[in-house]
Amino acid sequence: MRFFITGTAGFIGFHLARRLLDEGHFVVGFDGMTPYYDVRLKEARHAILARSNGFQARIGMLEDMAALERAARDAEPEIIIHLAAQAGVRYSLENPRAYADSNLIGSFNVLEVARMLSPRHLLLASTSSAYGANEEMPFMEIHRTDHPITLYAATKKAMEVMSHSYAHLWTLPTTCFRFFTVYGPWGRPDMALFKFVDAIMKDLPIDIYGQGEMRRDFTYVDDLVEAIVRLVACIPVAGAPVSGEGVEDSLSPAAPWRLVNIAGGHTTELMEFVETIERCLGRTARRNMMPMQKGDVPATYADHRLLEHLTGFRPSTPVTEGVEKFVAWYRNERPGAGSNPEVEN
Template sequence: MTETRTALVTGAAGFIGYFTCLRLLKDGFRVIGIDSLSDYYDPELKRRRQQALLQHQSFSVVNEPIETPGLLADLFAKHTPDIVVHLAAQAGVRYSIDNPRSYLESNLVGTFELLEAARWNPPRHMLLASTSSAYGANTEMPYRETMKADHQMSFYAATKKATEAMAHSYAHLYDLPVTMFRFFTVYGPWGRPDMALFKFTKAMLNGEAIDVYNNGEMMRDFTYVDDLVEAVRRLIDAPPIRVDRPQDVDANDSLSPVAPWRIVNIGNSQPVQLGDMIAAIEEALGIKAERNLMPMQPGDVPATWADAELLQSLTGYVPRTDIREGVSRFVTWYRDYYRT
C-alpha cells in the first residue's frame, strides 16, 4: 500500500498556493491549508479558490493569520506534516513602502512561528518561498543562487531575505531540511490583481490607459504558474542533505556547508521585455493598449533573469512556457471569470 503523505501549505488560497494544493491533491497528498483571506486584494478571489479546493475530500483549511501565536505549533502537533510548503506572505514591492508593518508581522513573525513549530515536530522537508527581489541591486545576469545578495531595494525583499537567514539557522541548529525557492514574476489564471498582467488586461478591456513604469525599459523573467508548481513538486522529493565536509559542496550548488539548506531559482531563464508582454496581451485581447509612460517606482529593479541550472540538475526540469501562450491562457480565464 502506498503511504499517504500529509502536506501543510500556508497561503493555500493564494494564487500560487491554490495551484500547489491542486497538484498535491492530484498526487495523493492529504493537504492541510492555512490562509487568512486577507484583504490585500479582492478576498472574493481567494474565497473562490478555496471553495474549489474544498471540493476535495483530502483538503482541509484553517482561516487564520500564520503569525497567530501557537496556531502553527498546534497544527504541526495535530497533523505531523511530512512536507511543508510555506507560501503565506505579505507580497508586493510597492505596498511595502506604504505598510511595512504588515510585512514584519506576516513575513518575519509568521515564518518564525512556522520554524518554531517545525522545531518540535520536524517534517521530512520544508520548502519556503523567497523571491527574485532578494537579488536586489545585483546587475550581473542571469542571477545565480551562489551570488551574494546583500543589497535589497524594498522592505518586502528585505523581509524575504531575512526569512532565508532565519530558516538557515533553524536548519543548522535542528537539522531541518529546508529548500528556499526564489521565484521570478509568476503569472497565469487566477493570478493576483496587483500584478501587471492582471492590471493591464483589466484596464485595456475598460478602455483605459495602462501605466508603464521606467518608460517601458523593464525586463522580467515571467514564469507560468504551472511551471512553478511543477518545479516545487519535483523539489519536494529532493531535500537537501547535510554534508560532512564544506569542501564537498559543488561550486555551483547553493547547499550550505553547515546545514541541510539550499536556495533554488525557479524561473523561465528567458527574460522578456515589458513591451513584448504587453504585445502578447494586445494579441490575446485584440485591443491596442494606450500607454501612460511613467518613471521607475521606488524599490523596483529594471530587470530580472534566472539561471535555472541548479533546478535542472536537482530535478531534471526547467520551466518552458512561452509568454504568448501563458498570457493567452490568462486572458481566456479572465474573460470567463469576469464574463467580459
Template sequence: MTVLVTGTAGFIGNHVALRLLEAGHQVVGIDCLTPYYDVRLKTARLARLTAFPGFREERIDLADFEEVARVFEVYRPRRVVHLAAQAGVRYSLENPRAYVDSNLIGTFTVLEGCRSVGVEHLVFASTSSVYGANREQPFSEHHPADHPLTFYAATKRANEMMAHSYAHMFKLPSTGLRFFTVYGPWGRPDMALFLFTQAILKGEPIKVFNHGDMVRDFTYIDDIVSGILHVLDTPPLPVTSLAPLPDPATSPVAPFRVYNIGNSRPVTLLRYIDLVEEALGMTARKIMLPMQLGDVPGTWADVSDLHADTGYQPETPVEEGVRRFVEWYRSYYNV
C-alpha cells in the same frame, strides 16, 4: 502523505494545493485571507480545494504562535510548503508592518511548528527581489544578495537566513525558492498582467513604468508548481549557497539550499504588453512613466542548479502563458 501548505487562498499556494490533492495527497491549508487584494477571488480559489475530501482548511493567522503550534500538533505533517506572505514590492513602501507580521513572525511560527513535529522537508518561497539591482545577469544563487532594495525583499532574504539557522540548530531540512515574476490563471490582481488586462478591457489607460524598458523573467504558474513539487520530492542536498557549512559528518546540521526558479527567457515590459494586446485583440492606451522607487531594471533567472539537482525545466513560452491568462480572465469575469 500529509502536506501542510500555507497561503492556500493565494495565487501560488492554491495551485500547489490543487496539484497535491489531484495526486491523492492529504493537504492541510493555512490562510487567513488578508484583505491586501480582493477577498472574493481568494474565496473562489479556496472553493477549488474544498471539493476534495483530502483537504482541511485552517483559517488562522500565521502570526498567531499558539494557533500555528496547534495545527502542527494536530496534523503532524511530514512536508511543508510555506507560501503565505505579505507579497508585493511596492506595498512595502506603504505598509512595512504587514511584512513584519506575515513574513518575519509568520515564518518564525512555521519554523517552530516544523521543529516541534520533526518535519522532513520544508520548502518555502523567496523571491528574485533579493538580488536587488544586481547588474550581473542572469541572476545566480552564487551571486551576493545582500542589498535588498525594498523591505519586502529584506524580509524574504531574512526568511532564507532564518531557515538556514534552523537547519543548523535544529536539523530542519529546508529549501528556499526564489520565484521570478509568476503569472497565469487565478493570478494576483495587484500584478501587471491582471492590471493590464483589466484596464484594456475597460478602455482605461495602463501605466507603463520605466517607459516599458524593464526586463522581467515572467514565469508561468504551472512551471512554478512543477518546480516546487520536484523540490519537495527531492531530499535537500547537503550544500548551501548562503554560507559554507561545517563538515556534515561531524556537525549536527541538516541540508539547506536556495534555488532560483524562473523561465530563464526574460522579455521587456513593452513586449509583454504586446502579447496582452494580441491575446485580447485590442490596443492599450499607454501612459509612459519613469521607474518607481524599489523597482529593478531587469530580472533573469539562472536555473542551472535547480535543473542539475532536480531535472527542472520550464516549459511554457510567455506567448502561450499570456494567452491562457487572458482566456481565464475573460471566462472568470465573463467579459
C-alpha cells in the same frame, strides 16, 4: 503524503494544493484571508480546493502562533511548504509593518512549528527581489544578496537567513526557492498581467513603468508548481553537494539547507509583454508611459542550472501561451466574469 501548506488561498498556494490533491495527497491549508486584495477571490480558490476530500482549510494569521501550531499538529505533516507572506514590492512602501508582521514574525512561527514537528522537508518561498541591487546576471543562487532595495526583499532575505540557522541548529532539511515574476490564471489583481488585462478590457489606460524598458524572467504558474513538486523530493543532505557542468550548488557548508531559483532563464521586455496581451485580447492598450518606480529593478534574469540539475526540469512555457491561458480564464472563469458588460467583447 501529508502536506501542511501556508497560503493555500493565495495564487501560488492554490495551484500547488490543487496539483497535490489531484495526485492523491492530503493537504491542510493555512491562510489568513487578509484584505490586501478582494477576499472573494481567495474564498473562490479555497472553495475549489474544498471539493476534494483530501483538503482541510484552517483560517488564521501566521502571527497567531497558537492557531498555527494547532493546525500544523493536526495535519501531522511529512512536508511543510511555507508560501504565505505579505506580497508586493510597491505596497511595502505604503504599509511596511504588514511585512514585518507576516514575513518576519509569521515566518519565525513557521520555523518554530517545523522545529517541533520535524518534517522530512521544509520548503519556503522567497523572491528574486532578494537579489536587490546586484547587477551581475544571470542571478545565481551563490551571488551575494547584501543590498535589498525594498523592505519586502529585506524581509524575505531575513526569512532565508533565519531558516538557515534553524536548519543548522535542529538538523532540519530546508529548501528556499526564489520566484521570478510568476503569472497565470487565478493570479492576484495587483499583478501587472491582471491589471493590464482588466484595464484594457475596460478601455482604461495602463501605467507602463520604466518607459517599458524593464525586462523580467516570467514564470508561468504551472511550471512553478511542477518545479516545487519535484523539489519536494530533493531533500538537502549536509556535506553532499551536487555537481555538474556549469552547476554551482548553493548547499550550505554548515546545514542541510539549499537555495534554488525557479525560473526559465529567459527575459521578456515589458513592451513585448504588453504587445502579447494586446494580441490575445484583440485590443490596443492606452499606454501611459511612466518613469521607474521606487523599489523596481531594470531586469531580473535567473540562472536555472541548479534547478534543472536537481529536478530534470526547467520552466519553458512561452509568454504567449501563458498570457493566452490567463486571458481565457479572465473572460470565462474568474469570479464575476461576464457580470459587467464593460469587460465583454
